[in-house]
Amino acid sequence: MIKRFTTTALAFGLCFSAFAQDTPDAAVVQKIRKEGLENSKAMDIAFNLTDVSGPRLSNSPGLKKAQEWAVKQLSDWGLKNAHLEAWGTFGKGWQIDKYYAATTIPYYHAIIASPKAWTPGTNGPIKSEVILIKADSVTDLAKYKGKLAGKIIMMDQGTPLTSGIKADFSRYADSTLAQMAATKPQAAGARQRPTGGPMADRMAQMMKMREIRAAIGAMLVEEKVGLILTYARGGKEHFSPATVLLML
Numbered sequence: 001m002i003k004r005f006t007t008t009a010l011a012f013g014l015c016f017s018a019f020a021q022d023t024p025d026a027a028v029v030q031k032i033r034k035e036g037l038e039n040s041k042a043m044d045i046a047f048n049l050t051d052v053s054g055p056r057l058s059n060s061p062g063l064k065k066a067q068e069w070a071v072k073q074l075s076d077w078g079l080k081n082a083h084l085e086a087w088g089t090f091g092k093g094w095q096i097d098k099y100y101a102a103t104t105i106p107y108y109h110a111i112i113a114s115p116k117a118w119t120p121g122t123n124g125p126i127k128s129e130v131i132l133i134k135a136d137s138v139t140d141l142a143k144y145k146g147k148l149a150g151k152i153i154m155m156d157q158g159t160p161l162t163s164g165i166k167a168d169f170s171r172y173a174d175s176t177l178a179q180m181a182a183t184k185p186q187a188a189g190a191r192q193r194p195t196g197g198p199m200a201d202r203m204a205q206m207m208k209m210r211e212i213r214a215a216i217g218a219m220l221v222e223e224k225v226g227l228i229l230t231y232a233r234g235g236k237e238h239f240s241p242a243t244v245l246l247m248l
Contacts, residue, residue, distance in 0.1 A: 045073075057117055059093040094118055113229075126226045128152050137208075138215045148223035155216065155230065 049056070053066035067084055074082035094117060101111040104127070131148065134156040135141050172180075220228065 048073075055095070057094055059090045060095050061093065062095065122227065126150075126152065128226050130154060130229070132156055133216065135212055135216065138212060141215060141219055144219070144223075146223075148220065148225045150224070150226045152227045152229060153220060153225050154228075 048069055049066050053069060054062040056063040056066050071082045071084060096115055099113070099115050101113045103109045103111065128151050130152045131144075132154050133141075133144060
């Protein structure tokens with residue numbers, strides 16, 4: 001079991017007093033600019049913590065590798081007493097060793113997917129029928145009882161995916177930016193829970209969906225399904241077939 005640690009961080013800064021000097025020292029300012037523009041280690045640090053160490057999920061080997069690198073780097077820079085401090089118990093570590101997903105009927109097609117963090121492994125390949133669950137209420141789940149053991153499950157999202165025709169990013173017009181800048185903050189206590197209208201209907205629908213999702217989750221565990229496929233995040237205007245895997 002991998003222990004989880006936190007790294008002691010030391011921050012240093014230069015503090016200039018406005019009373020000590022009215023006119024900035026051009027030579028000092030130039031040295032600061034040169035250090036930041038020509039000798040910066042920001043990209044090297046980011047590279048080692050991300051690309052080299054990899055994902056740094058709590059209690060993961062990647063996190064431990066990044067922490068040990070940080071301690072060594074701080075020591076190499078001349079800092080004293082750079083060390084790891086025990087954080088406490090966390091539970092099991094987690095990392096991805098290997099995953100693979102594909103459809104075989106009506107023809108072979110690889111699925112772009114990734115396991116969700118903290119889900120257990122499948123103890124070998126899972127090959128099974130895919131079942132789409134459609135439920136508008138908790139009572140709709142009764143028809144799936146006793147039919148899901150070992151199956152691959154997908155939940156109906158309700159909103160069909162469509163191809164996007166708009167650019168992912170666009171610049172705000174000057175008039176829009178001016179309008180946003182002129183917006184005044186809402187007075188304290190002004191926000192109230194909606195009691196009617198579209199907002200209240202949306203809130204009620206959200207609460208209903210939460211109830212259904214909780215019931216579905218409990219049922220899938222009880223039924224001992226083999227695998228759950230869920231859609232990746234994305235706007236409704238962007239067709240994204242990517243899925244993520246939840247292994248039970």
